[in-house]
Amino acid sequence: MRLETNLQFVVEQLHARYVHALDADRLEDWPLFFTENGTYRITTAENEARGLPLPVLYAQGRPMLRDRVASLRHANIYEPQRYRHMVSAVIVERLDEATAKSVSNFLVIRIMENGETLLFASGRYLDRIALAPEPRYEERVAICDSRRFDTLLAIPL
Amino acid sequence: MRLETNLQFVVEQLHARYVHALDADRLEDWPLFFTENGTYRITTAENEARGLPLPVLYAQGRPMLRDRVASLRHANIYEPQRYRHMVSAVIVERLDEATAKSVSNFLVIRIMENGETLLFASGRYLDRIALAPEPRYEERVAICDSRRFDTLLAIPL
Amino acid sequence: MRLETNLQFVVEQLHARYVHALDADRLEDWPLFFTENGTYRITTAENEARGLPLPVLYAQGRPMLRDRVASLRHANIYEPQRYRHMVSAVIVERLDEATAKSVSNFLVIRIMENGETLLFASGRYLDRIALAPEPRYEERVAICDSRRFDTLLAIPL
Numbered sequence: 001m002r003l004e005t006n007l008q009f010v011v012e013q014l015h016a017r018y019v020h021a022l023d024a025d026r027l028e029d030w031p032l033f034f035t036e037n038g039t040y041r042i043t044t045a046e047n048e049a050r051g052l053p054l055p056v057l058y059a060q061g062r063p064m065l066r067d068r069v070a071s072l073r074h075a076n077i078y079e080p081q082r083y084r085h086m087v088s089a090v091i092v093e094r095l096d097e098a099t100a101k102s103v104s105n106f107l108v109i110r111i112m113e114n115g116e117t118l119l120f121a122s123g124r125y126l127d128r129i130a131l132a133p134e135p136r137y138e139e140r141v142a143i144c145d146s147r148r149f150d151t152l153l154a155i156p157l
Numbered sequence: 158m159r160l161e162t163n164l165q166f167v168v169e170q171l172h173a174r175y176v177h178a179l180d181a182d183r184l185e186d187w188p189l190f191f192t193e194n195g196t197y198r199i200t201t202a203e204n205e206a207r208g209l210p211l212p213v214l215y216a217q218g219r220p221m222l223r224d225r226v227a228s229l230r231h232a233n234i235y236e237p238q239r240y241r242h243m244v245s246a247v248i249v250e251r252l253d254e255a256t257a258k259s260v261s262n263f264l265v266i267r268i269m270e271n272g273e274t275l276l277f278a279s280g281r282y283l284d285r286i287a288l289a290p291e292p293r294y295e296e297r298v299a300i301c302d303s304r305r306f307d308t309l310l311a312i313p314l
Numbered sequence: 315m316r317l318e319t320n321l322q323f324v325v326e327q328l329h330a331r332y333v334h335a336l337d338a339d340r341l342e343d344w345p346l347f348f349t350e351n352g353t354y355r356i357t358t359a360e361n362e363a364r365g366l367p368l369p370v371l372y373a374q375g376r377p378m379l380r381d382r383v384a385s386l387r388h389a390n391i392y393e394p395q396r397y398r399h400m401v402s403a404v405i406v407e408r409l410d411e412a413t414a415k416s417v418s419n420f421l422v423i424r425i426m427e428n429g430e431t432l433l434f435a436s437g438r439y440l441d442r443i444a445l446a447p448e449p450r451y452e453e454r455v456a457i458c459d460s461r462r463f464d465t466l467l468a469i470p471l
Binding site: 005045086091105146148 | 166170173176177239243244245273
């Protein structure tokens with residue numbers, strides 16, 4: 001039980017540091033939350049339920065993740081909106097000595113420059129996490145509840 | 158302290174598994190989160206403050222909980238909306254060897270078929286939890302902040 | 315690691331009890347979450363980023379915090395809106411034997427008397443916490459994402 005509690009703590013801290021990096025607009029740190037060859041995918045619950053493999057966004061490995069950040073920086077230079085991530089209901093399961101999986105709920109709020117605040121996205125994170133040398137995502141899938149989506153997402157979820 | 162930490166962990170996991178079952182539309186699993194004779198009640202903060210006993214919804218025992226699921230399945234077959242539950246600020250207190258109580262905040266997001274996302278409900282869960290053989294709700298009360306309510310709730314809160 | 319887990323637990327419980335006191339309108343308990351000379355500040359992310367020292371609200375010491383509650387009670391006697399706080403992504407760091415710091419995300423929902431529910435505020439808490447004799451805020455800063463703000467905040471964040 002003690003081990004499970006610690007594993008829960010370790011994984012929740014990873015999720016927490018991840019969202020604080022995004023909400024503070026430290027996008028350049030984002031690829032470092034993944035393993036060297038880690039994958040990131042955004043999809044919708046509808047596509048996931050139908051078994052459609054087409055993600056809204058897909059990136060594998062830190063170079064691709066860095067490219068993604070670079071294009072976001074280029075595209076969004078004049079849009080100073082903010083984001084706020086809430087993460088909840090984190091369930092963690094150990095897969096083996098070195099790996100865990102996690103499911104959690106997320107809610108992302110977008111705050112426009114004029115101060116308007118709106119629900120931007122909600123959904124589930126499905127993660128496979130490498131625990132050593134420090135916890136990092138081997139795979140992070142963000143499954144969005146809504147099919148409505150900005151074609152140009154402002155930041156990663 | 159170690160014991161309290163474990164109790165907190167156990168109760169938060171129960172809450173987490175509960176909301177994932179609902180959000181994944183596994184309504185048939187819902188009665189299993191309650192003890193055989195467990196009770197579920199939805200009420201409003203206004204009614205609660207006035208001491209009005211009339212709940213928005215009341216069910217006692219797994220057969221009644223299963224009936225509730227059956228009627229929801231019947232009523233909502235053509236409404237494919239989704240829900241996303243966020244749970245926060247969980248406070249747990251041990252009542253005796255076998256029982257704990259918990260208060261927590263919830264926020265439920267509803268995602269309509271057209272993709273529109275809205276705040277559906279917010280409030281507090283007040284729970285009495287049987288800890289063995291595995292953690293289950295003896296009583297779960299969802300106290301909603303708003304008096305506005307769908308007469309036909311789409312899913313349990 | 316065990317110690318860190320306990321520290322996390324202790325701080326999250328402080329945050330949880332704080333928001334339940336506010337959401338239950340137990341404003342008179344609010345100053346007791348601070349040390350005798352504790353400070354509370356609300357600011358905006360925009361001001362914080364520009365290094366502007368002007369807070370939206372500032373109070374130092376329990377007498378000032380109590381004054382704040384008194385004026386809220388006076389101003390809002392006819393506005394029975396409710397609030398619901400969600401706290402997420404809590405990161406805790408020990409500063410020394412007696413003190414910890416914490417960063418966390420918050421989301422506050424406001425429920426009007428007619429039942430309308432809306433996003434009221436989102437942002438980050440930055441806290442310095444005295445751990446003994448019991449955990450209390452030496453400093454709590456609520457940094458709001460939006461610049462739009464009620465000049466007369468109904469409750470503390």
